[in-house]
Amino acid sequence: MVRKFKRSGGGSSSKYGNANAYTSIASIKPELESKNSVASAREYEKAANMLDRTLTMGLGINQPNKIRHMNNSVYSSLNDGFHRALKLLNKNSVGHLKTAYGFNEDEYETEIEPVYEQILTAFESFEEQQDSFEAEVYRSTFETLLGDVGVAAARTNNLVLRDAANFLKESFSNGVIAFYEKEGLSNPVNLASFFDNNGCLAFIDSLLPNDVELDPTNPEHNTLLLVAFDLYLSDSSNYQADPHQFNVDLQEALNRHGNLFLPPNSDQSVVRNTFDEYIPEIDSAFDENNTLQNAYDTLEVSEAELNDLLNIGSHTLDVNGVKTYHDGYKTVLEKVQKAASAFRKIENSLTRLVSSLNASLALSPAIDIDVFVGPRSRVNFMDADSNPKFIEYPTLRFRNNAELREIVRNLTFGAVATPALSNFDSVDSMAMSIARFTAERDFQVAGINNPSTKALDLAASSKIIKLDLKSKFRAGIENFGELSQKLHNVDLPLKTLTFEESLTFAIQDVLKHHPDIDANILREACQAHSIEQFDRLITKSKRMLNPQAIARLVSTLQVIYSGDYKSLDENGNQCILAISRTGFPRLQRQVNIFINGYSNYKAAIALSEIDDSNKTRSQKIQYLLGATRHATDEMNYTASIISQGTSYSDTLYQMYNANRAYSDALINSGVSYKDYEKLQNQSGYQIGRFGNYSKIGYRSRRFTRGTSKIIGKTARGTYDFVLKPITKTFVGIPFKVIDWLTGNRISNHSVNAWRYITNKKK
Amino acid sequence: MENKTHYDFNNIVLNLDQAFEEFLVRLDKEIGFYSLASDEQDLLRVEFHEMFSQAIMNATAFALDKKDLIDAQNEIVFSPYTNPLDVYLGFAANNPRIDEILTIELDSLLEKILELYRKI
Numbered sequence: 103m104v105r106k107f108k109r110s111g112g113g114s115s116s117k118y119g120n121a122n123a124y125t126s127i128a129s130i131k132p133e134l135e136s137k138n139s140v141a142s143a144r145e146y147e148k149a150a151n152m153l154d155r156t157l158t159m160g161l162g163i164n165q166p167n168k169i170r171h172m173n174n175s176v177y178s179s180l181n182d183g184f185h186r187a188l189k190l191l192n193k194n195s196v197g198h199l200k201t202a203y204g205f206n207e208d209e210y211e212t213e214i215e216p217v218y219e220q221i222l223t224a225f226e227s228f229e230e231q232q233d234s235f236e237a238e239v240y241r242s243t244f245e246t247l248l249g250d251v252g253v254a255a256a257r258t259n260n261l262v263l264r265d266a267a268n269f270l271k272e273s274f275s276n277g278v279i280a281f282y283e284k285e286g287l288s289n290p291v292n293l294a295s296f297f298d299n300n301g302c303l304a305f306i307d308s309l310l311p312n313d314v315e316l317d318p319t320n321p322e323h324n325t326l327l328l329v330a331f332d333l334y335l336s337d338s339s340n341y342q343a344d345p346h347q348f349n350v351d352l353q354e355a356l357n358r359h360g361n362l363f364l365p366p367n368s369d370q371s372v373v374r375n376t377f378d379e380y381i382p383e384i385d386s387a388f389d390e391n392n393t394l395q396n397a398y399d400t401l402e403v404s405e406a407e408l409n410d411l412l413n414i415g416s417h418t419l420d421v422n423g424v425k426t427y428h429d430g431y432k433t434v435l436e437k438v439q440k441a442a443s444a445f446r447k448i449e450n451s452l453t454r455l456v457s458s459l460n461a462s463l464a465l466s467p468a469i470d471i472d473v474f475v476g477p478r479s480r481v482n483f484m485d486a487d488s489n490p491k492f493i494e495y496p497t498l499r500f501r502n503n504a505e506l507r508e509i510v511r512n513l514t515f516g517a518v519a520t521p522a523l524s525n526f527d528s529v530d531s532m533a534m535s536i537a538r539f540t541a542e543r544d545f546q547v548a549g550i551n552n553p554s555t556k557a558l559d560l561a562a563s564s565k566i567i568k569l570d571l572k573s574k575f576r577a578g579i580e581n582f583g584e585l586s587q588k589l590h591n592v593d594l595p596l597k598t599l600t601f602e603e604s605l606t607f608a609i610q611d612v613l614k615h616h617p618d619i620d621a622n623i624l625r626e627a628c629q630a631h632s633i634e635q636f637d638r639l640i641t642k643s644k645r646m647l648n649p650q651a652i653a654r655l656v657s658t659l660q661v662i663y664s665g666d667y668k669s670l671d672e673n674g675n676q677c678i679l680a681i682s683r684t685g686f687p688r689l690q691r692q693v694n695i696f697i698n699g700y701s702n703y704k705a706a707i708a709l710s711e712i713d714d715s716n717k718t719r720s721q722k723i724q725y726l727l728g729a730t731r732h733a734t735d736e737m738n739y740t741a742s743i744i745s746q747g748t749s750y751s752d753t754l755y756q757m758y759n760a761n762r763a764y765s766d767a768l769i770n771s772g773v774s775y776k777d778y779e780k781l782q783n784q785s786g787y788q789i790g791r792f793g794n795y796s797k798i799g800y801r802s803r804r805f806t807r808g809t810s811k812i813i814g815k816t817a818r819g820t821y822d823f824v825l826k827p828i829t830k831t832f833v834g835i836p837f838k839v840i841d842w843l844t845g846n847r848i849s850n851h852s853v854n855a856w857r858y859i860t861n862k863k864k
Numbered sequence: 865m866e867n868k869t870h871y872d873f874n875n876i877v878l879n880l881d882q883a884f885e886e887f888l889v890r891l892d893k894e895i896g897f898y899s900l901a902s903d904e905q906d907l908l909r910v911e912f913h914e915m916f917s918q919a920i921m922n923a924t925a926f927a928l929d930k931k932d933l934i935d936a937q938n939e940i941v942f943s944p945y946t947n948p949l950d951v952y953l954g955f956a957a958n959n960p961r962i963d964e965i966l967t968i969e970l971d972s973l974l975e976k977i978l979e980l981y982r983k984i
Contacts, residue, residue, distance in 0.1 A: 256906070271910075363983045374982060504896030507982075534984065548907045557904035560895070563980035564911045567973065571918045 180244075183273020184225040187251075187266040191218040213258045217251055217266070244274050249547060294327055302349045306330065309356060309526050326533040328569040333540045355539030356526070362538065362562075363531040369463050369515040377510040380455055381503050387444040387451075394448075395502045397441035401481060401495060404438045408483045418486050425486040435493075438481050442495035449475050449496040465515050473509055474499055508556075538562040871966040876920060877953055884916050887970060894978055915973060921949050923969035924956035932958065 191214055224247045248271055255263035294316065297303040306326070307316050317323050333355065334341055334348060341348040364371040384394055408431065411417055416428045427435070452474050460468040476497035485491050500506040526532045541561035545553040553561075876883045891912070892898045897905065928936060932955040956962050 256903075371983075378982060502893060502896070504892065504894055504899070507895060511982075530983075534980070545904075545907060548903070550901075550903050550907065553904055554900065556895075557900050557908060559981055559984045560897075560900075560908055560977070561911060563977050563984070564908070564915060566980060567976050568911065568915045568918065570976075571915060571922060571973070 180228065180273055183270045184221065184228065186269040186273070187221055188218065188225065190262060190266050190269065191221065193218075209258075209260070213254070213260050214262060217254050217263055220250060221247065221266070221270070244270075245547070248274065253549065297327070297330065302330075302345075302352055305349055305352065306532070309532060310529060311526060314529060323529055325566055325570060326529050326536075329533045329536045329540070329566060332565065332569065333536050336540050336543050351539070352536065355536045356532065359535035359538045361527045361531045362534045363527065365527060369465055370513070372463060373459055373465075373469070373513060373515070374510055376455070376459060377507070380451070381506060383451065384448060384503065384506070387447045389440065392440075393502070394444075394498075394500075397444055398498070398501045400437050400441045401445070401479070404434055405481045405483070407434050408481070412484060417484060418488075427486055431483075435483060438483075438493050442481070442493050445495040445498060448498060463515075467515070469513060473513075474506070533566060534562060537565040541565055871963065871970050873953075873957070873962045873966060876966065877957075880917075880920075880949075884913055887916055887974070888912065890974060891977070894974070895981060915977075916970070917949050919969050919973040920966065921952050923966045924949075924952035924962070926969070927956045927959035927962050927965045928952070 193210060193215070224243065227243070248267065251263060251267040251270060254260075255267050294303060297306065303316070310316060316326075330352065333352065337351075341351075364374070388394065388397060411428065411431045411434065416430045418425045418431070419428050453471050456469045456471045456474070459465065476499055478494050479497045480492040480494050482490060482492045500509055526535075538558060538561075541558055542553070544561060545551070545558070550557075871883065888897055888909070897908070900908070925933065925936070936951050936955045959965070
């Protein structure tokens with residue numbers, strides 16, 4: 103059965119979103135499959151890149167675990183766990199900690215060192231395999247390690263081993279989450295597609311109730327998908343090798359556990375619900391700060407306590423011939439009386455409840471009150487005249503709410519539901535069957551081959567809740583930032599996104615327009631926490647990104663990171679949030695630098711043009727001033743665009759073009775490379791430090807177009823024979839005039855340029 | 865189930881393990897967690913601890929304003945050595961109603977486990 107997945111809310115146009123992503127996958131898939139048998143490292147790399155692009159474009163829905171490189175966050179997390187565990191277990195560290203952990207040095211060699219060696223071996227293997235990371239192989243290796251360390255800790259009851267195991271577990275858990283979230287497989291829509299590709303979606307679908315259609319955007323169905331994927335992850339290396347096996351196991355899960363949930367209107371369900379409502383009332387039979395368990399203890403031990411008081415003479419007091427209870431004796435008696443009274447009330451209410459259920463449901467067999475209440479018991483004591491007396495109370499067969507629930511849980515009426523292979527009562531029920539199957543495996547992995555039903559049920563329930571908690575967390579965060587709407591604005595397909603997914607979207611957006619770019623570089627750059635770091639990450643790579651691609655990436659990231667175009671800066675003023683709060687001052691600085699550079703560029707252009715004219719000195723001055731004013735106006739306009747936050751990428755592109763033109767103008771003017779560099783450092787060409795712009799300017803031309811010759815040999819000549827005579831014409835222009843007239847700091851660098859050109863630099 | 869327990873943010877920050885034990889006591893009261901075999905308890909304890917931490921993270925994330933939320937997420941992503949829960953807790957201290965939010969979230973977690981468990 104082929105189903106189309108619905109998206110809730112707007113934006114279901116087939117032009118965008120999933121349809122596009124899936125189409126992209128479909129087009130690449132055959133090529134990808136043909137690359138699966140890799141013949142050489144180069145082929146491997148190609149296949150990996152191909153897959154990477156596929157995943158990026160399709161959000162990780164196709165063979166996500168085949169060949170993957172570990173990303174930084176996964177690596178860091180795992181590396182961190184290894185380091186912490188190894189550091190803790192190292193002989194030197196342990197020596198310091200032995201007092202705290204309470205063991206002696208002999209134990210190091212027998213208990214700790216073997217574990218240390220095992221972790222070290224795993225760590226070395228982890229390091230070696232870093233470049234050929236296969237998540238599932240690694241996952242199973244790590245789980246074995248965790249299991250071994252855990253068993254060693256339990257066997258020796260050694261706290262230091264337990265802590266080391268926790269370090270490893272924590273880092274592994276974070277690493278796995280990072281990995282799968284990177285793959286986009288935390289998203290139900292992707293999961294549905296993943297299962298569809300693996301051929302098991304139709305199988306799940308056919309078992310659903312007839313009137314139910316699988317809809318990944320329905321939270322109830324999400325749980326089923328997430329639980330099924332959890333099962334997949336429990337043995338994914340096998341399932342990956344043999345996808346059919348997953349269906350077999352899925353079938354076994356559903357077959358063995360069947361419809362676990364009680365039908366809502368069954369007698370058993372009604373009885374349980376009735377007791378669930380009744381049980382909290384038990385607490386009200388007792389005083390504040392008292393409980394059923396306390397009352398039970400009181401009744402059991404009070405007779406002995408009363409006897410003790412009697413034996414030590416703290417039973418009665420004789421005041422002027424009148425005998426009264428001793429205070430201690432009296433206090434105990436009062437407690438007994440209250441507890442006994444509460445027990446009688448409980449017996450009474452339980453009897454009423456059971457009678458009512460038996461009558462209204464015509465239960466077969468009827469509930470016997472004796473399963474809750476036992477024979478009467480007594481607390482014997484002496485009255486003030488030392489005559490034997492007693493307080494009678496009904497014994498209850500439960501000491502707390504939990505035990506009462508267990509009794510109710512064991513009540514069965516009529517035929518017991520048998521496991522079903524088809525026609526599940528509900529999606530919930532299917533999810534629970536699969537969760538129970540996975541929980542069973544978890545117990546087996548932990549060496550518990552016959553877990554109790556109670557433990558299994560608790561583990562299965564917890565599994566479902568845990569998956570839901572994570573979904574809720576993601577959804578909560580994403581809705582909070584109104585991210586989906588913003589992402590929709592930039593043609594991004596899914597409704598809910600993790601942080602990693604949002605980065606994937608940004609990358610996807612770039613790749614749509616620049617498919618030749620390596621996604622890995624983009625992704626790495628996205629890990630930057632500031633523009634400076636972004637810059638560093640990109641420029642350190644030998645593989646260059648073109649400026650348009652960077653501009654697009656930055657623009658998309660801006661939308662994603664901010665969730666809104668505008669935010670508040672540290673002073674509470676509204677501003678654009680560029681990449682993060684820390685990025686904003688940097689952005690402002692870049693803009694300022696650019697403004698300076700752009701004006702310099704205009705000034706340089708003006709300088710170069712002024713010579714060709716036959717203007718008077720006054721006209722030439724006017725011309726220069728006009729050029730700088732024009733530059734300032736353009737900059738103001740650019741600044742206003744930026745402050746409105748409408749198109750950061752356009753602005754960056756504009757900056758890039760302007761700087762390139764500035765660079766051209768300077769090169770053409772014949773300044774020496776040394777002075778060019780000086781100007782570059784002082785002026786707007788600093789903007790080139792953003793992203794990869796610096797690669798576009800002087801240096802690349804110098805080496806790629808042979809301009810070094812021009813610079814090295816011709817520039818001086820140009821200066822001597824062309825510029826110098828021109829500049830003589832303007833010797834009289836006061837250098838500060840541009841500054842003064844524009845009212846702008848920007849012309850300082852123009853002055854430097856001017857000074858150089860007029861050979862008056864200091 | 866009683867709803868008297870009020871989780872205290874400071875206690876959680878200072879001693880997460882102790883707060884977790886209190887959570888288990890409440891669970892035990894409802895379904896008898898401590899009556900399970902010790903190896904079963906150990907396995908489930910790990911599961912519950914993860915859920916407990918996740919629920920606290922949910923509560924703290926809910927308690928953050930937009931700016932803090934974005935900052936917290938950035939800090940987590942860019943500092944892989946930092947425990948995300950610590951980051952969220954750090955930011956959540958700004959919310960005066962954090963105790964209340966934590967209590968609702970953790971009570972709701974317990975209630976959900978019980979609700980599913982009872983249906984089996």
